[in-house]
Amino acid sequence: MTERDSNKGVDDSDPQAAETDGGTHVTSDSVDAALDDIETTGVAGYNYAYLDEHTKREVRRAMLKAVAIPGHQVPYASRPMPLARGWGTGGIQASLSLLDPTDTFKVIDQGADESVNAANIRRLAADTADVETTTDTTAADVIQSRHRLPEEVLTDEQRLVLQVPITDALRKVDPSDTANRRRHAHQNYGKMWVHLYENVVEYGEINIASRYPTMVAGRYLMDPSPIPRWDVPKLDDADHLTILAAGREARIYAVPPHTSVEPLAFEDRAFTVERFPDQACHACGSTDTYLVEVSEETADEGGFETRYACNDSSFCAKRRENPALSKDHHLDQSGVDWGPGTPDAGDGGETE
Amino acid sequence: MRALGIDPVHDTRQTFDGLLSAMSRPGSVHAVPAPADHAIIATLVDHEVTAATDDETLRTVLSGQGRLNPATPADADVVHILDHTDIDIRDCKRGSLVEPSDGATVVYRVDRVGAEQTDTTIRLSGPGVDGTRSVSVALPEAELSALSAVQSDYPRGVDAVFAAADRLAAVPRSVTMEVV
Amino acid sequence: MGYVAVTAGEEVITRAEQLFEKQRVDGDSAELGIDQVDEQLGRLTAQAMSESGLYAPRLAGLAVKQAQGDTIEAAFLLRAYRSTLERYDETVTVDPGEMIASRRVSPAFKDVPGGQILGATKDYTQRLLDFALEGDGETSDPTAEWDVDDAGDPDRLTNVTELLREENLLYEPDEVDSEEPTDTTRKSVTHPPARDAVLQELARGETGAITALGYSALRGYGQVHPTLAEVRVGRLPVRITHPYTEEPVTVTHTEVTESEAVVPVYEKRDDPQFAFGYGLTFGRNERKAIGMTVLDASIQLDSEAEPAENAEFVLDTIDGMDSFGFIEHLKLPHYVTFQSILDRIRSIRKRQGVSAEGAADTGSTHQPAAEVSDDD
Numbered sequence: 001m002t003e004r005d006s007n008k009g010v011d012d013s014d015p016q017a018a019e020t021d022g023g024t025h026v027t028s029d030s031v032d033a034a035l036d037d038i039e040t041t042g043v044a045g046y047n048y049a050y051l052d053e054h055t056k057r058e059v060r061r062a063m064l065k066a067v068a069i070p071g072h073q074v075p076y077a078s079r080p081m082p083l084a085r086g087w088g089t090g091g092i093q094a095s096l097s098l099l100d101p102t103d104t105f106k107v108i109d110q111g112a113d114e115s116v117n118a119a120n121i122r123r124l125a126a127d128t129a130d131v132e133t134t135t136d137t138t139a140a141d142v143i144q145s146r147h148r149l150p151e152e153v154l155t156d157e158q159r160l161v162l163q164v165p166i167t168d169a170l171r172k173v174d175p176s177d178t179a180n181r182r183r184h185a186h187q188n189y190g191k192m193w194v195h196l197y198e199n200v201v202e203y204g205e206i207n208i209a210s211r212y213p214t215m216v217a218g219r220y221l222m223d224p225s226p227i228p229r230w231d232v233p234k235l236d237d238a239d240h241l242t243i244l245a246a247g248r249e250a251r252i253y254a255v256p257p258h259t260s261v262e263p264l265a266f267e268d269r270a271f272t273v274e275r276f277p278d279q280a281c282h283a284c285g286s287t288d289t290y291l292v293e294v295s296e297e298t299a300d301e302g303g304f305e306t307r308y309a310c311n312d313s314s315f316c317a318k319r320r321e322n323p324a325l326s327k328d329h330h331l332d333q334s335g336v337d338w339g340p341g342t343p344d345a346g347d348g349g350e351t352e
Numbered sequence: 353m354r355a356l357g358i359d360p361v362h363d364t365r366q367t368f369d370g371l372l373s374a375m376s377r378p379g380s381v382h383a384v385p386a387p388a389d390h391a392i393i394a395t396l397v398d399h400e401v402t403a404a405t406d407d408e409t410l411r412t413v414l415s416g417q418g419r420l421n422p423a424t425p426a427d428a429d430v431v432h433i434l435d436h437t438d439i440d441i442r443d444c445k446r447g448s449l450v451e452p453s454d455g456a457t458v459v460y461r462v463d464r465v466g467a468e469q470t471d472t473t474i475r476l477s478g479p480g481v482d483g484t485r486s487v488s489v490a491l492p493e494a495e496l497s498a499l500s501a502v503q504s505d506y507p508r509g510v511d512a513v514f515a516a517a518d519r520l521a522a523v524p525r526s527v528t529m530e531v532v
Numbered sequence: 533m534g535y536v537a538v539t540a541g542e543e544v545i546t547r548a549e550q551l552f553e554k555q556r557v558d559g560d561s562a563e564l565g566i567d568q569v570d571e572q573l574g575r576l577t578a579q580a581m582s583e584s585g586l587y588a589p590r591l592a593g594l595a596v597k598q599a600q601g602d603t604i605e606a607a608f609l610l611r612a613y614r615s616t617l618e619r620y621d622e623t624v625t626v627d628p629g630e631m632i633a634s635r636r637v638s639p640a641f642k643d644v645p646g647g648q649i650l651g652a653t654k655d656y657t658q659r660l661l662d663f664a665l666e667g668d669g670e671t672s673d674p675t676a677e678w679d680v681d682d683a684g685d686p687d688r689l690t691n692v693t694e695l696l697r698e699e700n701l702l703y704e705p706d707e708v709d710s711e712e713p714t715d716t717t718r719k720s721v722t723h724p725p726a727r728d729a730v731l732q733e734l735a736r737g738e739t740g741a742i743t744a745l746g747y748s749a750l751r752g753y754g755q756v757h758p759t760l761a762e763v764r765v766g767r768l769p770v771r772i773t774h775p776y777t778e779e780p781v782t783v784t785h786t787e788v789t790e791s792e793a794v795v796p797v798y799e800k801r802d803d804p805q806f807a808f809g810y811g812l813t814f815g816r817n818e819r820k821a822i823g824m825t826v827l828d829a830s831i832q833l834d835s836e837a838e839p840a841e842n843a844e845f846v847l848d849t850i851d852g853m854d855s856f857g858f859i860e861h862l863k864l865p866h867y868v869t870f871q872s873i874l875d876r877i878r879s880i881r882k883r884q885g886v887s888a889e890g891a892a893d894t895g896s897t898h899q900p901a902a903e904v905s906d907d908d
Contacts, residue, residue: 057398064371064396067375067376069452072453075722076720080612086858086859110866112865185448204880210869227868257376275879290871292867
C-alpha cells in the first residue's frame, strides 16, 4: 500500500493545485496524456478515499442533516461511482465520506463477507482509503451492509451504513415521490395503515416480508431497507449510529443511537419476525440466528434435501469454534442480547 | 484551506467525524482541529450552499477558492456566529415541512463548551441521548432559550453547533433542550 | 468451458473480469483501434457521449471498445470517469444560432431562409444491406468524385422559430436564470422540476427510453403531436471567459443535434399560441433530439394524464445509469430477503390450511391473490 498524500498526483508547486482542495488532478493537455495517466498512475491518481472533497462535503452535509432529523430522507447530489446504480453506490459514498486511515472496515452483502459484490466494495475502499478490512464484526469501526444487520451487538464506537434501494416505505402505496413527501411533511400515514389493514383482512396477517415500515422517534415513517424483520428490533434504542444511503434515489437518512424505532402493527396483530421452527444451523447448531435454507442434491436420483445455515457467516464461523458464544461476548455488560430468539430478547420474539 | 492552517482532506475528515459524533450524541463534546469554528466552516461550506459569516479571514479564503456563496443570516444555509449579540437566531432559516433539512446549520463560536460549571448548563433528552445528558456552554441563558424556541417546531428548525477552540458539541433540532 | 472453482471473492471477480475481456480478444481478428471506433462507429460513440453527458470522442471510442459495443456500459464508464474530473470552469452561454450546421431541415415549411440542407442522411434511402462493405479492402469516399463548388459552411442560419416568434405565435416560457442554470448533477431534481432541469435530464437520458416515451405520446398516450420547426446537426462553439483578459474565448467545438418543435396545443385560450418543445444532445442522434422535443412539450402541458406528460414518471425512468443499474442489480444475491418472503408465504398458506399438495377444502370462499408486496 503506497503512502497516501492528500493530493496524490498533484504537484504542490503548481498554482492550480494549490487552489484545488483535494480535487483529482488529471493532466489533460491531450487525450493521449489523460489515457496514459490512467494507465500508469491507476488508482493512485485519485484523492484520498476516491471521492473528491466537493463530493464528500455534499454527502457529509446530507448525513449531518439526516442525523438531526431522524427518519427524514435528505436529498443529496449522488455521484456516479465505478459501481453501477443499484449495487451500493449510496452506501459506498457514505462509507468513503466516513472512513479514516485508522479505521477498520467490514463489508457484507446479504450477510456474507465473501460475496463478490462486498469484495468489490471492500477493494475500492482498501485501495483508495488505505483502511484495514476485516470480516470480524467486533473489530470493525465502520460496517457497510446490504440488507442485514450483523448478529453480534454493535457498540457506540461503531457506525453502520446500510445500502438502500428504495427509500420510501410509502412507495408501496403510492409511486409518486411528490405525493409521499407531502404525506411525510404532515405525518399523514393513513394510506399505509389502510394498506396494512387490508393485508390483515386478506391474509390474516400483515403481508410484508422485508422493508418493514417503522416509525422513527414517533415522527417519520421509515423504510429500514430490505433487512429481514429479524433485524428491525436491533435499530430500536441502539448503541450505534445507523446511516441509510441510496445512490440511485439520491437520499440519505439516519437513525441515531438511543432513538425509538417501532415497526407498525396492530394491537391484535403484533409485529413478528421470521420463524425457523425446529431448525438449527447445520454447521454450528445455532437456533437463535437468522437462517437461510440451502437445497442440495442427495445421493438419490433427483432427490434433494433442504438444510439451514446461519446467514451471518462470520458469526457462524465463531460459533463453530464455540457454540455457546453469546451475541454480546465482546462487551463488558452481560445479558445484553440482541435480536429476537435469544433468551433476553424483548420485542419481536416469537409469538406463534 | 491550507491558508487557514487546515488540511483540506484530513482535517476536514476529522472535523466531520467530530460533527457526526456530536450530532448523533447531542451534548457530548468532541475534539477537532483548532480553531474549531474555522475547521467546521471549511468542512461544510462551498458554493453549493449559502453561508453568512463576518469573519474576514474566512471570507477571503473561501471566496479565493470560489467557495463562498454569501447570504444574510436570514437566508443562509450555514450561519457562522462570532458574537451572538450580532444575530437574532430567530431569523435563521428553519426549512419547510416538506424539506426540513433546508433549515440552517448555525455554528456558534464560543469561549468554552463542556468546561466551566459557571457557564449555562443545558439538559438534553431525545434521539441520541440515553436518558438525559447535560453540557455547559459559554452563552447566556437568553440565547440558549431563544435557540430552544427556534427548535421547538419540529421537524422545522435549525441545528446548532458550539465551537470552542479545539472542541465542539451540538444540539440538533430533534432533541428537547432545557436551560437549567 | 466448465466452471473454475475459485473460493475467495476477490479472485472470483478478477477471473470474471478476465473472462469478459477474453470475449473481446478471443477471435482471430486484428485488435480494434480506437481511431477505428471513433471514425467508423460514430453513431455508437455519439450515443455513449450523449448518455454520459461527457463530450470526449476519443474517450468514448475507448469506452465503446472496452464495453464491447454496449452503449450504456460505455456511457457508464464515461460518467464514472467524468465524476473524477475537476470542474475548472463553466462555459459562457452560447446561442444555438451560432451552430455551424452540416445539416438543417425544417419540416414546417417548404422553404426557409438559408435553405433546406439535407446534409449527411440515409433518411430517404432504401434500407438494403450493402454487401460491398463485407470485404476488408478499403472502401472509397463516394464524394471524392463530386464536381460541385464548395460554398463553405453557412455562417448563420436563421432559425425558423424566429419567424414564428415575430408573428407572436410562440408561447414564451418564463425567463430562466442563465447565470445560474440548474445543474441536476449537483442538486437532485425536486418536483415540479424547473424546465432547465428537465432538459438536462433529457439531454443525458437513455436514447431508447426517450424514443419509447416520445413515441407513446405520438401513438396516442398523449396530446403532443408536434410539427418540427427545425432539426439541425452541426458544431457549437464551447466558450469560456479568459481568466486574464476576461473576454469570451472559444476553446473548442462540440458536435450536437438540435431539434425544435411547435405543438398546436394552445397554451392560452384567449391568446392562442403554439407550445414549444426543445431538444439538444451531444453527437449525431436525431431520434433522441426529436424524442426530447416531444417529451419537453408534453411535460410542459403539466397534466398527469399520460406517462409522457408526467414529469416525475419521465425523469424517474429515462436515466440510463439508474435504469440499467437497478435492473441489472436484480442479479445480485437476494437470498436473505427471499428467505423472508418464503417465511411469509408459508405462514399465510399455513393460516389458510393450504398444504404443499394444493388447496385443502377449508370451506373458505376466499381467493388469495398471488401477490407479494415486496420490492427488491
